Amino acid sequence: MFQNICAITFDHDLFTQAIHPKEPIVSVGLSSGHVQTYRLPAGASDNSDADETLASENGFGHIETAWKTRRHKGSCRALAFGVDGVQLFSAGTDGVVKVADVTNGNVTAKIAIPDDPAADSIDAPCLVHALSPQTLLLGTDSSALHLYDLRALGPKARPTPQQTHHPHDDYLSSLTPLPPSAESTSGFSKQWVSTGGTTLAVTDLRRGVMVRSEDQEEELLSSAIVTGLSKKGTSVGEKVVVGGGNGVLTLWERGVWDDQDERIVVDKSPGGGESLDSLALFPSGVGPGGKVVAVGLGNGTLRFVKIGQNKVIGELFHDELEKEGVIGLGFDVTGRMVSGGGRTVKVWCEKDPEVGDDDEDVADAMTGAKRSHGSDDDDSDEVMEDSSEEEKPTQKRKKRKRGKGKQQKGHGILGFSGLD
Template structure:
């Protein structure tokens, strides 16, 4: 389905990545507190089978490091673009959110995260999301969810939360906005789904936490919204997909939040499946068609699940040697998949027709061999600040629960450059 066309090496462990929705830009936040932004070569805009991965006069391009800096003391926990894409928010274990110009990296404003009311210590942010030009959502390790009115942001502004909710008993691990309904006059999302600990919750901009699911008896780690599905029976054609710590992808019908609607077994590793650390929906023009979700696993594998058929239809490896978890997944404006984990970010282009045919033959042969093997083995399961580098946090520390039994060290490697570069 995809072929690797670029590997970007990082100096420190990747903690978070953000892929710009409108431009071929990817930003990364590292365990050292560094934030780096890269501009990829533009892709073609036609729908032919020609190589869409690169576009310049000779058919190739180069990666531009737009800017990089040591932005936080300690680790950079999360990155998010502003609603218009012109700014980059970064959140660190120093308890500070910084707002920087995307093109220059220059900091324009800061937000001090409120201290943990229980301990009086820094309440490190775990996730941020720009819901609209007005509202910024910020989740923390103590399970707080702060809502900020960012219209007042500025160099000297002291911004405090307008609202604070606690939708979960554990840190907020993912946040997915719900698309506005047909009755919306603004066209902006006003509700969102979060996961934290073993529950899913829905929060409304005005009404606060509306519902919290039953205990799912496993940690929920990632989520993504899928629209345009079949509206058979009582289905509204919209589902939230949630990745769990034991290799299960659960499907939740919009409006029915008490419990999951369906599930897909993404990983059947004996003794418990690998954690599903990241999710990304393939753009409509990418892939074999239908609604397909890319799933980043804790062992460095990326699998593809087709919704409707509810089955895994392919896989590839982000990290074949070190098997580091895929903690970042996304698609850039030109339909290329960006995966991140360990000390490497990789860019993947869609395979051409000949490559796809060869891959289908290989998968068919592999399926035949797997079936033969199963018959013989009945047990097979079907800037500024230059902080002390000692503040550096391992990604496994943030994900202490999802990696409880993994005991992995964070390593990585990579090569900067698109195939065919000179």
């Protein structure tokens, strides 16, 4: 179904990745606090004599390092592009969200994450999402969900949350906006589904937390929305798919949030299935047709599930040797799949049906030589203190989020006169 055309490797563990909404750009956040941005090839090339060290949609073209920097003390936990792709938001265990220009990485604004009042310490972020040009959502380990007005950002501004909700008893493991209604004048979502611990919740921009599901008695880790499904009976043709910690994908009918509607077993490993750490819906025109969801597992496997038939239709390995979990998964603007886990991000293009297995094996073997950039320790565009201890991710997302050690209180970085 897909063939791997390049692999970008790092000197530190990958914690998060973000894919640009309009350009072939991928940004990554690492356990060292580095944020790095790469520009992928624009698309297919007719140059069949290109060098092996290049990579693109058909195996040719450059991967460019747009910029890289040590952005946070401690780990960079979450990344998100703005809806127009102009800004990149990064959130770190130093208790700071930084807003950067995507083209050069220069910081244009900062947000201090409120401390965890129960622990009297930094409330480390677990999720950041730009809902619209006006609203930024920020989830933390204490289960807080802060809403910020992006219009209040600026070089000297010190924005505070406009609203704070607690849709779950545990940290937010995923957030998926619900498509706006036909009556929407803005065209942007005003409601979203989140998962945290063993529950699913729906929150409204104006009304707050509207509903929380029953306890599912299994950890819910990832989510995605599937639209355009068959409308039968009371079905509205839209379902939220949720990846669980036991290898099962659950389907939730939009508007019926108290309990799951269907279950699809993605992994049947002995002793309990592997965790389903990340999900991404195939874009239109990619794959075998129909509604297909890519699933990243905790053992480094990628599996593909066709919704409607509700069965696994394919499998690949992001990391067959180290078996690091696939914590990042998505598709770029050209339809290429991007998977991230361990110390590697891989880019995949659809396999030519006329290409045999031998050709695919050659492509896989070449991936380590296709980088056209240096390591993440080569430069730094800002002076930062070294963290005393680097956070270590594990296969299970919850363990990775919680295994961070005590953070010191305060946001001293915000006291600098000027921005880095």
